[in-house]
Amino acid sequence: MKRLIAGAAMALAGLTGAAMAEEYPERPLMMMVSYGAGGATDFQARIVTMTAGNEDALGMPIAIINKPGAGGRVGWNWFATQADPDGYTLAAYNVPHFIAQSIKGGVEYSADSFEPIANWGADPAVFVVGADSEFNSMEDVVAFAKENPGKLTVSGAGLFVGHHIAALQIDKAAGTKMAYIPTKGGGAAAMKAVIAGEVMGGINNLSDAFRAQEAGNVKILGVADLERNAFLPDVPTMMEQGLDVDNSSVNFRGVMVPKGTPPEVIEKLAATVPEMFANSRVAKKMEAGGSPMHIMTRDEVIEMWAQRQQTLNELLAGL
Amino acid sequence: MEFIYYFGEVFTPLSFMLLLGGTIGGLILGATPGLSPTMAVALLIPFTFQLEAAQGLILLGAAYTSTVAGGAVSAILLKIPGAPANIATTLDGHTMAKQGQGARALQLSFLASAVGGIFGVLLLIFLTPVLAQWALAFGPSHLFWLAILGVTVIGTLDSASVVKGLLSGCIGLWLATIGFDDIMGAQRFIFHPALGGGINIIAALIGLFAIPQVLTMFAKGRHNTGAEVIEVQRHSIMAAFKELFSRTRALSIGTLTGSIIGLIPGVGGQIAGLVAYDQTKKFSAEKDKFGTGHSEGVIAAESANNAMVGPSLVPLLTLSIPGSPTAAVLLGGLLIHGIFPGSDLFDNHPDVAWTFINSMLIGQVLMCIFGLYVAGLAARVAQVPQSVMAAIVLALSVFGAYSVQGSMGDVYVMACLGIGMFFLERFGFSAAPLVLGLILGPIAEANFIQGGMIADATVGKASYFMTGGLNLFLIAVVLASIAYSVWMELRSRRYTTKEEAQA
Numbered sequence: 001m002k003r004l005i006a007g008a009a010m011a012l013a014g015l016t017g018a019a020m021a022e023e024y025p026e027r028p029l030m031m032m033v034s035y036g037a038g039g040a041t042d043f044q045a046r047i048v049t050m051t052a053g054n055e056d057a058l059g060m061p062i063a064i065i066n067k068p069g070a071g072g073r074v075g076w077n078w079f080a081t082q083a084d085p086d087g088y089t090l091a092a093y094n095v096p097h098f099i100a101q102s103i104k105g106g107v108e109y110s111a112d113s114f115e116p117i118a119n120w121g122a123d124p125a126v127f128v129v130g131a132d133s134e135f136n137s138m139e140d141v142v143a144f145a146k147e148n149p150g151k152l153t154v155s156g157a158g159l160f161v162g163h164h165i166a167a168l169q170i171d172k173a174a175g176t177k178m179a180y181i182p183t184k185g186g187g188a189a190a191m192k193a194v195i196a197g198e199v200m201g202g203i204n205n206l207s208d209a210f211r212a213q214e215a216g217n218v219k220i221l222g223v224a225d226l227e228r229n230a231f232l233p234d235v236p237t238m239m240e241q242g243l244d245v246d247n248s249s250v251n252f253r254g255v256m257v258p259k260g261t262p263p264e265v266i267e268k269l270a271a272t273v274p275e276m277f278a279n280s281r282v283a284k285k286m287e288a289g290g291s292p293m294h295i296m297t298r299d300e301v302i303e304m305w306a307q308r309q310q311t312l313n314e315l316l317a318g319l
Numbered sequence: 320m321e322f323i324y325y326f327g328e329v330f331t332p333l334s335f336m337l338l339l340g341g342t343i344g345g346l347i348l349g350a351t352p353g354l355s356p357t358m359a360v361a362l363l364i365p366f367t368f369q370l371e372a373a374q375g376l377i378l379l380g381a382a383y384t385s386t387v388a389g390g391a392v393s394a395i396l397l398k399i400p401g402a403p404a405n406i407a408t409t410l411d412g413h414t415m416a417k418q419g420q421g422a423r424a425l426q427l428s429f430l431a432s433a434v435g436g437i438f439g440v441l442l443l444i445f446l447t448p449v450l451a452q453w454a455l456a457f458g459p460s461h462l463f464w465l466a467i468l469g470v471t472v473i474g475t476l477d478s479a480s481v482v483k484g485l486l487s488g489c490i491g492l493w494l495a496t497i498g499f500d501d502i503m504g505a506q507r508f509i510f511h512p513a514l515g516g517g518i519n520i521i522a523a524l525i526g527l528f529a530i531p532q533v534l535t536m537f538a539k540g541r542h543n544t545g546a547e548v549i550e551v552q553r554h555s556i557m558a559a560f561k562e563l564f565s566r567t568r569a570l571s572i573g574t575l576t577g578s579i580i581g582l583i584p585g586v587g588g589q590i591a592g593l594v595a596y597d598q599t600k601k602f603s604a605e606k607d608k609f610g611t612g613h614s615e616g617v618i619a620a621e622s623a624n625n626a627m628v629g630p631s632l633v634p635l636l637t638l639s640i641p642g643s644p645t646a647a648v649l650l651g652g653l654l655i656h657g658i659f660p661g662s663d664l665f666d667n668h669p670d671v672a673w674t675f676i677n678s679m680l681i682g683q684v685l686m687c688i689f690g691l692y693v694a695g696l697a698a699r700v701a702q703v704p705q706s707v708m709a710a711i712v713l714a715l716s717v718f719g720a721y722s723v724q725g726s727m728g729d730v731y732v733m734a735c736l737g738i739g740m741f742f743l744e745r746f747g748f749s750a751a752p753l754v755l756g757l758i759l760g761p762i763a764e765a766n767f768i769q770g771g772m773i774a775d776a777t778v779g780k781a782s783y784f785m786t787g788g789l790n791l792f793l794i795a796v797v798l799a800s801i802a803y804s805v806w807m808e809l810r811s812r813r814y815t816t817k818e819e820a821q822a
Contacts, residue, residue, distance in 0.1 A: 037361035038641075038648030046365065047655070065725050069516020070499030077515055078726075106499075106506050153776050159504045179776035182502045184765040188647065192584060192640045196455040199773060215639045215661025285368075288657030 024087055024265055025060045031255065032083070032091040034075025036068040039186065040123070040205060040291070041253055045092045047285045048120045048277050057276040058269075062090070071158050072097055073107050080109035085258040087265035090117070095252040099308050100160040103316050111309055112259065115266055116301035118273040119254035121286070122294035124225035124247065125166040126209045126235070128194055128218040129201045138170075138222045138241040141201060145176035152178045155190040155202040160316070163190065163203040166224040166249035168315055173244040194218060205251065206231065207290045224249045229292060248311045252294070254301060270298035322444050325673035329681055334377050337370075338678055341381030342685045346693075348382070349389020352529070353719025355402040355521055356386040357644040364652050372656035372668070376675040379652050381682040383645060387625055388432040388686050392693075395424050395617075396700045397712050399529040399719065403520060403589040404624035406754055407596035409528055411609065411616030418612050419552050421698030426559035427614055428621040429690030434563070435574045435622030436683040439629030442578055443636075444676055450582055450630060451637040457583050459770030460784045464793035465583070466763035469590055471800040472597045473752040480747070481808050487748040491756020494518050494736075495764075502768050513728025520589075522720040522729035523736055523757060527750040529716045530737020536709035551698050556691055562614060569599045569615035573622035581627025584634050584642030589758050593751070595623030601803065629679065636660050636672065 031049060035041045042064065049062040067075035075091070076098050083089040093114065102110040129135045135144070145152040156163030159182050167180045183189040187205050194202035195217045203224075204212075210231050212218045222238045223229055225247045238245035255273055257266060276282075277295045286293050296304065328334060341363070348359040363382050367375030390401035395412035408428060415424040442450065457465070473488035474481040497508040498517025509515055563570060576595040599619035600609045609616050632649070634642035639661040641647035653660055656671075664672045703711070720733035740750055774783035784790065 036644065036647070037358065038364075038644065038651045043651040043654065050365075050368065067724050067726065069519075069724075071504075073499055074516035077512060081512070104504065106504075108512075151776050153773050158502070179772065181769055181772050181776075183769060184502055184761070188641050189584075192455070192634070192638075193458075195638060195640065196458060198458045211639050211659045211661065214659055214663055217638060217661070285655060289654035290659065291654075 024268055025058055027088065028060050029058065029062045029088050029090060031062050031064050032075055032079055032089070033064055033066050034068065034072040034079075034092070034094075035066070037066050039068075040207065041092055041094060042066060043289065044121055044253060044286065044291050047289070047291075048282055050285075051276055051279045051282060054276075054279075057279070058272055071101070071161065073101055076101075077108050079258060080113040083258045085260035085262075087257065087261050087269070090255050090257055090269075093252075093254055093256045095254075095305065096165055096248060096308050096312055097161050097251070099305065100165065100312050100316060103309075103312055104160055111305050114256040115259055115261060116298055116305060117255040117257060117266070117269045118277065118298060119252055119294060119296035119301050119304070120277045121251075121253040121291060122225075122247075123162075123251040123253070123292055124206045124223050124229060125162045125203050125249045125251070126206050126220050126224065126232075127166075127170075127201060127222045127238075128191070128204050128209045128212070128220050130194055130197055131217055131219060133200070133219065135201065135221065136219070138238060138243060141221065142170075142174045142176060142243070144200075145174065145178055149177050150179055152176075152201065153181055153199040154178045155181045155183055155193040155199045156204070157187045157190050158182045158184075162205075162249040162251045163187075165312070165315065166203050166245065169224070169245045169249060170238070170243060172315070173238070191218075206292060210290050231290065231292060246311075248308060248315070252296075252301075252304065254296070266298075321669065322673045322677055325670060326677055328373060328670060328674040329377065329677045334374055334674070334678075337374055337378045338381045338682060339685065341378040342385045342682055343689060345382035345385030346389040346392075346686065346689060349386035349401060350392035351719070352393050352397070352399040352401055352525055352715045353521060353722045354386070355723075356383055356390070356404075357648055358723070359383075359386040360645055360648045360652075364648065364655070367652055368655065372653075372658055373671045373674040375652060375656065376649075376671060377678040379649055380675050380679040381685070383649070384436055384625070384628055384679050384682040385686040385689075387628055388429060388436070388621070388690060390624075391428040391432065391621055392425065392697060393715075395428065396421060396697060397529065397715065398532055399712065399716065400524050401521075401719075403524065403754070403758060404592050404627070405620075406524065406528075406751060407592040407620035408617060408624075410596065410620075410751060411611075411613050412620075414610070414612035415614070415617065416698065416701050419701060420554070420612065421551060421701050422695050423552070423554040423559060423562075423614070424617050425694035425698060426554060426556060426691055427563060428617050429687050429694065430559055430563045431570060431573065431618040431622040432625040432690070433683050433687035434570060435577055435624070435626035436628055436686075437680060438574045439578050439581065439626040440676065440680045440683065441629070443629035443633060444680075447633055447637055450633045454582050454584055454634045454642065455638070456789060459766040459773065460787070461789050461793060462583070463763055463766040463770055463784065464790060464797060466759045466766065468793060468797050468800060469594065469755060469759045470763065471797055471804065472594065473755050475600075475804050475807070476593065476597055476751050476755065481804065483746075483748050484752045487743065487750075487753040488756040490743075491753040491758075492760040493756075494523070494753075495757045495760030502765055511728075511731075513726070513731055517761075518732055518736075518757065519720075519723055519729050520757065521723045522733045524754060525716045525719050526733035526735070526737035527740045527754060529712055530734065531741040531744050531750070533709045533713045533716070534738070534741045536705045536712075539705065551701055553695065559691075563618060566615055566618050568602060569618040570622055572599045572602060573619035574626045576619075577623030577626030578630050580623075582630040582633055582642075584640065590755070591627045592620040592624040593755055595619045625683070636664060 053061040079091045390405040393399045394405040394408040398413040412424045474484040573595040577591045580591045635646040774780040
């Protein structure tokens with residue numbers, strides 16, 4: 001008798017599980033963005049989720065809510081500790097930011113607290129100097145930094161974000177020591193410091209630097225990525241200029257869910273979300289905004305997270 | 320004069336409908352506690368996905384101008400400043416409303432907003448290239464001195480005694496250190512996860528201004544309801560016009576301060592109103608009346624915070640750098656249509672650029688007309704019995720604090736600060752200096768650290784912060800401001816001791 005009941009219960013559980021995956025999602029979803037409204041992550045999150053309500057995507061809209069503060073820590077802390085793992089609460093991730101923060105400590109999450117779903121964008125860090133700067137290549141920059149240790153001021157959006165990691169990697173590759181100046185107010189404030197000549201150079205997002213170069217305010221000297229970028233076909237990568245800098249500082253943006261979300265929900269999301277990102281309307285809007293897209297599936301993201309964890313552990317160990 | 324060619328665009332049926340909708344919607348959103356202009360514009364961005372670029376920006380531009388002005392409504396009637404820009408408006412505006420002069424205060428605030436706002440947009444139209452250079456001139460050392468200049472204002476702002484003003488300013492400075500430090504990544508005073516992101520400024524504003532008055536209303540109890548039903552005086556719009564233009568000093572100080580400060584990236588919008596209020600008070604012949612429902616206070620604060628709207632967009636439109644959170648949201652609105660601010664905008668999309676700027680100009684006028692229309696009706700809020708009013712303000716405060724980031728943590732922060740402020744007020748402290756400390760602390764600190772790091776790598780701290788024309792000028796103004804406060808304090812002390820001696 002006991003066995004019968006257990007069997008029935010198991011069958012029932014199996015049934016509801018299957019039914020849940022089939023019906024999911026039956027109400028609108030929510031996606032938490034841990035940066036303020038209007039920032040690059042928020043802006044892109046709104047574009048890539050705008051077709052979620054289509055029949056060929058999730059069939060339900062995704063609403064964006066912002067929980068900004070402390071460089072993203074507030075939002076991700078909330079997501080790791082308080083978000084319901086029911087499949088209706090998603091979040092945007094920024095790699096390497098959250099991984100670097102978890103290595104430096106003081107937060108309640110690590111890469112193990114989350115389950116990636118898919119990646120939508122990759123915004124590499126680039127090295128920019130003012131339009132009238134005497135530097136014309138990374139070689140000039142490194143030569144100056146070698147002659148004047150600690151004197152080359154370089155702005156970036158904060159500590160332990162992609163910009164900072166790119167600066168650390170350049171230092172490591174060239175054997176230099178630049179004075180990295182973290183700014184409050186994100187990439188925009190760091191870019192302003194470069195344009196106004198407060199600092200000699202800066203590390204910034206490719207998308208923002210591309211705009212500033214179009215406006216004639218800055219020169220872009222190098223891209224911290226494995227390949228040249230479609231937006232900037234003439235700008236060489238760091239590697240081409242003899243600096244051993246890989247894509248660890250590239251700002252990857254994508255969607256994740258909290259650990260403990262039912263596997264069938266994760267499966268369904270992992271299958272649908274990349275398709276949703278690939279929608280041509282999304283691609284058009286993203287390109288118009290100067291935001292580089294890079295769609296990756298769940299398996300690719302899991303691998304990428306693991307790689308980052310390892311590189312960042314090594315890079316940040318000495319700090 | 321290029322902008323005149325594009326006025327036609329604003330008056331096509333669809334564009335004008337959007338302009339009207341944006342203005343009215345913006346006024347309502349702006350008057351809702353907790354919905355700052357930045358949030359309101361961000362909420363409207365998805366609607367612009369379906370529109371042409373120029374039309375989308377008309378909607379956003381109109382909403383931006385009118386939310387800033389709409390914030391005055393809750394500041395005056397409920398003493399809930401919707402955004403930092405409206406703090407100074409509460410000081411005299413709410414007192415006027417309590418005296419039954421809510422209609423007059425609202426009319427003056429909308430008229431002053433329109434005058435300031437139109438001046439600011441005209442600056443944007445005619446002087447953009449010059450102003451762009453000015454916006455870039457402020458580096459970390461200058462912003463640091465500017466924040467210190469703001470700190471010197473703390474002692475004299477809305478406080479019976481300089482010492483108490485300074486003390487509450489210090490509390491504000493301490494509160495500002497809570498949370499993760501953005502530059503060094505250090506954690507300070509985080510005893511509860513809700514404090515991880517620091518004290519949210521809008522939640523703090525609501526708590527500090529609205530909660531103490533709610534508690535005061537409850538503390539009075541039921542027995543004297545009805546005894547003090549306020550007679551709401553009608554006030555003609557013509558009289559408001561006349562009054563506004565007889566207060567030219569307040570109007571011009573407000574407008575100029577707002578335009579100049581609004582231009583500085585990262586600082587402007589938050590303190591424009593308070594600095595203009597303080598300057599007007601210092602230059603006014605009737606200093607003692609400030610804080611007791613004096614119209615100059617409302618005029619200065621509101622003309623300043625709307626004058627800031629136009630210039631605050633200069634760094635965005637010319638250099639593609641968003642200088643304020645709202646500008647960052649507008650940048651998103653431009654990018655979504657594939658338009659890059661900067662030379663690209665004015666060279667290749669002049670129709671979009673000028674239509675947007677024109678819409679802000681017309682938006683100011685429309686905002687003023689609608690504002691004046693509702694002023695008389697809205698002022699009747701003061702007739703609501705106190706016990707009911709207390710409940711309404713409390714509900715709006717909780718709603719407002721929650722809606723900032725959809726987080727209960729902000730509600731707790733609001734409640735704690737509000738209860739604390741209730742007791743502080745009993746001892747003669749006031750909220751305005753505290754808030755100023757809360758706003759200026761991070762600006763001063765971040766720029767000092769950042770400037771210090773640059774200085775260490777280059778010329779050394781002393782010469783980085785102490786040399787250069789702009790630094791010296793700002794230091795001189797700081798010293799003058801301190802000297803003036805000391806002189807005023809000494810003078811008033813001499814008078815009071817004399818009077819006491821005679822009595």
